[in-house]
Amino acid sequence: MHELAITQSVVDAVVEKLDGADVRTLTLEIGRLSGVVPDSVRFCFELVSAGTVLEGATLTIVEPPGAGACRSCGDEFTMEDAFPLCPCGSADVEVTAGRQLKIRSVEVR
Numbered sequence: 001m002h003e004l005a006i007t008q009s010v011v012d013a014v015v016e017k018l019d020g021a022d023v024r025t026l027t028l029e030i031g032r033l034s035g036v037v038p039d040s041v042r043f044c045f046e047l048v049s050a051g052t053v054l055e056g057a058t059l060t061i062v063e064p065p066g067a068g069a070c071r072s073c074g075d076e077f078t079m080e081d082a083f084p085l086c087p088c089g090s091a092d093v094e095v096t097a098g099r100q101l102k103i104r105s106v107e108v109r
């Protein structure tokens, strides 16, 4: 399962940096075009965080929208799904936002 591996690597990264800390909140940024399902990450987080400094921490996920820049007409627009299509009809689009998956903040007690 894709999300399990992702969640595991996020938890590993936090444990590596903050071993021994008591983490209260972990905020992740999962772009809407990343292909990662936030609900699955929430589910996996429960499993993966058990027994680590993240056990019992609140997981907050923010989902920034996607954005694309059209190479045909130069327009920039919001992307609602992963299919790159400019309102002008061109699919020659560079995705400029929404594919990120990163730790935005960690709040320690």
Ligand SMILES: [Zn+2]
Binding pocket: 070, 071, 072, 073, 074, 075, 086, 087, 088, 089, 090
């Ligand atoms: Zn266009």
